[in-house]
Amino acid sequence: MKEFKNVRVMWLLNHSTLRKFEIAQLNQLGIKEIFLPKFFPDDEANLSASVDDSLDASLTIPPSDLNILNQQNWYECPSDDAWKIANKYFDIAIMGFFPKQMSAVIDHFNGAVVLRAFGLSKGLSYSQLIYQSLGANFIDKIKRLKNRFWFGAAYSHLYQVEGELLQRRHCFLPVGLTCTSIRDQWEGKNKQILFICPRINSSPYFHAIYQQFIDDFDEFEFAIGGAQPIPVKDKRVLGFISNEEHQQNMKNFRVMFYHSTEPNHIHYHPFEAIRMGMPLVFMAGGLLDTLGGAKLPGRCRSLKEAKRKIKAIFADDWTLINSIRKSQNILLTTLNPEYCHSYFFEAYSHIIYQLNQHRLTYFPKVQKKKIALILPVLYSGGSFRGAKQLANILQEAAQSTGEKLELVFAHLDDSNFYSNDKFNDLSPTIKRRTYKWQTLDHKAARRAMIYAGYSDWQSEKINYIVPDDGINQFLDCDLWIMISDRLTNPLLPIKPYICMVYNYLSRYFLFLNDSLESSFFGAAQNASKVLVTTQFTAENAIQYAGVKPEKIEIMPMLTPDMSEYCISSAVSSKKKYFLWTTNTALHKNHVRAFLALKKYYEELDGQLNCHISGCDTDILNRQTMSKLQHLLDSYAVYENSNCLKTALHFCGELSNSDYVKKLQNAAFVWHPAYRDNGTFTVIEAAQLGVPSLSSDYPAMQEINQQFGLDLNWMDASDPLDMALKLKLMEEQYINRENKWPLDLTKFKHNSEAGFKYWRVIKECL
């Protein structure tokens, strides 16, 4: 066993009976250094789990390192330091089907990885579960492990129901018992059936089994064993009992009935009964058939047959009892440690050989990465500017760290909307690519996934979408970054993608139908990571859209750089207007804003004009505005006020330079919107020495805090308060201007932000 001598194993499970058996098998192979986890999930399903630190003494790694390993929860995501230690000292990691554990091990461990599989219910497969719980991209990650990954099936036939990948990576690691000798202590004096069914009140699966059993066997005397984390109000259910009591029960009860017809999974207790010499009556079609029970006298094809046999056993039919007892020992053959040893030897020899081959031939290559930043809809305002900024800072960050990165900036194919001049501020090294959304029906989607190597993927939706660049649908890129969740159909999971999410306004305003909103939720849920810029949006993503918290990353806001526009001395101190940047979206709070303005001019004698700029703002004073249902009331306010008609100037969408001029000459910026992701206008204004009056809501509070803007606040739900604050700003803006400029260094952190974005994005590559 020379090849096993220097092998160290991380056995990342806590099942007590299994541990006893497998550690003994590994020891028998010659593997003496085994790490066992010291924490396991506090899940009632882990009733058979326990912690064992007895093997720590045999590990020859430094105690400080062992200490770090022992502090980790290996079912979640251990620390980077822990993985460094694991990779330094260990060769094989053995994991169970715990999605977070699998994800962490596959992502971080450099040795051989064995996924232990003990079978699932009929009709289910591990391949399906991987797709469901970890997504198609996880399959890709497993594939990248090549010969380092193994599907360690406990039963030799398990791989047959699996998909192509697990079939190919299958190795047989039988499950067994440390001892299979027959104790033959059974007496059977108690004429009752012993039925084992744990977790009756905490697992719907076991509850159904319990219900079925008591319905079927109500004519018999019986007791139900198995741990019950929630007590069952049925005297026949034994609940928690000591091992001694359990052994005693098996000794005294007349017969054990095993109900399962699952072909791929079995429990330990039938084997315990056999060892005790207790007659086992079991249903045909289950795994016991495969293990040699197909012709046993205890096997029953129907419930009727089972009842008949149990009745005969109760009626002291010793011929039947003895024939069952005598013949059933064959079921222990495949659980015999000696029998299992040869398979363990074969499997681990192979695992170690392939690992050594990998280590000999593996040379890490620095490969150029290609990322597509995709604008999913026609964005023109802040989102568009932000996307370009993100592209630029990512490129810079990658360049300055010496990493090879090619960025593709993708937008919808609409040359009227996206004219070339709109990309002047995009780094010339970033290539632009146009695309249109292509819809694939579920059949075509499945075919595409099969061709892409996800042969077991099953479509769950009727249609899927892919960005079609007319070349190869961006499959030349390693990662997609969707610059919002506005995807009208689920994205085909053929590439990992990151989703930027700006807000969940639909939580506060009813403007999306359920189907569309569900698509947006799906876009975020299925992403590898969800990037948000405020804690407020992060909370909404978790609480409203159902995004897993571990997927969410709060990223720095990318501030617009206004340094080229210095605070001009020519800017007059006496200003004639304040600036309201808005658009026609529902959350811009137009009605209250118009009402506030009306009060400001008509009741408070407001002296400053209001200049309104932003996308589509030129229609806010026109009849066309009345076509938008949510602007009807605003239009009515405007139409009935001569003061508003005189004081309001509708500028529409301004060019960048016009916008800056407009901003520079404003007395202050007015932001009366309601609960969005905040506006950058206040940041831009601050850089130009212009103060702002804003609605008080979480995202704006975060912006205020992050950049130290010293914003003035108003209550966006109260037009009177808004008007009063406008008047106050009119009176005080000069005093406030004198406090500016603020600490401009706060706005200069884009390169730092770039590194942060790059670090997070790299994790998905």
Place this chain on the structure above:
Amino acid sequence: MSIKHYGIWIAYPPTVDLRCEGLGRHLAAFLKGAAEKRDVKFTIACPSWGQQSIKELCESEDVPGDSIKMLYPQRYNILILIYEKFLLRSKKTKRWKPFIEFFSRPYNYLLKCRTILTENIATSRNIGHFIFQGFFLLPFLIAQVIHFSFLKSYRIFHKAFNHINKQLNFPIEKFLKFISKPKNSFLLVSLFAIIQKKEMELMLDLIDKAKHIKAWYSPTAFWPEFNLINAPKLMCIPDVVLAEFPIGFSNVNDERFVELFKKVEQAIYTGENFVTYSEEIKQNTVVKRYNRKAENIHVISHAPNNLNHLITIQGNSLNGERASSYYCQELFALALNKSNNLEYILQFKKGLSKDTHLKFFFYASQFRPSKNILTLLRAYKHLLNHSSIGHKLILTGNPDVCEEIKEFINFHHLEKDVLILTGLSLKELAACYKLADVVVNPSLSEGGCPFTLTEALSVKTPVIMANIPVTTEVITDPNLQELMLFDPYDWQSLADRLEWAVYNKEELLKLQLPVYEQLNLRTWRHVVDEYLSILDQLAGIVPDTLQQNKEIEAELA
């Protein structure tokens, strides 16, 4: 001299014409190269229906008939026999064409009469005239009523038929589809698959008995059954293009491709020794995607495809170059007749003469998702609109298989500038290569370096190509790479290269011709030698180097 026997496995389903398959030309070149070897004899194992197709391929590609042996199940499958009769019957319907043409003339004449009569009656101011002409129009009106009634009844019948079909859930539609287009029917494809499987079992029995054949070669990975041969085997994996363009191919041939793809994957997973045409397919497809051992994968690149002999006119009394040029113009004129926009071409050709040089770019390729035609079209449209270049763009391929290409051409009104010529003969293809100003290949993926390179240079036309690994394996000079290769994901890059190539074609050709000369040193004989060397190795045969050297010397002499 002892003769070595090797086998080639070909197991296409019925109705496949090898002459139309990409593999066909490669196989023919291989067989021609093999025919020159005196110490090797190849046997082709094929289904009973395949031998005819192989014979036709050999005839069309001038492969000496006696150089190969055939091994196939002797008795023909009855269903296939019936199907082929059925196919032949549908082909015979073409015989009605002259009759249809004959009757269409009087029919058109009658239609004209009806129009004139209608016009006369509608504008008539004379009652006698009105009745007289009305008398002649009456038969037309009766015919019209009958026609209308028939149409109405047909619609009612069709509606009722559909209703019954839905109620009974009877696959009438599928049945009708099968009758009208049997080859595309899923039922037929499934039947073929069953028949093909059985036929392959028979082939395996025959191969089992042919013990003198020491090793077998499969020129493609379509047939996992090849791996069941009980002798050393070598399988060629030209590429797995579906895996590289999964979305693009998801709507091509539906489930038929899925079945084919699964077979290819199974063949790769169960095979042991492989050949690819390029290092790229070896590393990125077979090793990386399918995790097969690199040491069992051999790379054998193609020999160049020379088209020059097809268009070279020789004769003492002729100026060869001029005669060849005229010949090319003639061939090109014929090729233009195969355009998708024939009406325009017929008018346009009036302005063409033997001395007129039509300026065009040329890309000879099928329309497949991997061929990147849209990028070429985008670049071409840009050049047409934003530069002084007024060339046409000539493509080959079937435009009906790619809706996007048609849409792009129509949307940008390029119908008269992008000409798609389908069904070109090899000579016409050579003429297009010869007369093009620049040949361009934007393909994103190929099994080996695209034949475009040597086909264009063999007729002394400069070529620009996509910067893809299979091409940079052959074009290794960084300077030349910079001049002739473009980023296939960036139409602007293609446009820049194409524009440069148009204005600097002599310079480009001057740099490219030495590369071609170098590549041209390799012949199909060399290719075959490399295959044989691997087969020898697998069969455990020590190569007779002395004999080989003698043959090479003889060849050089």
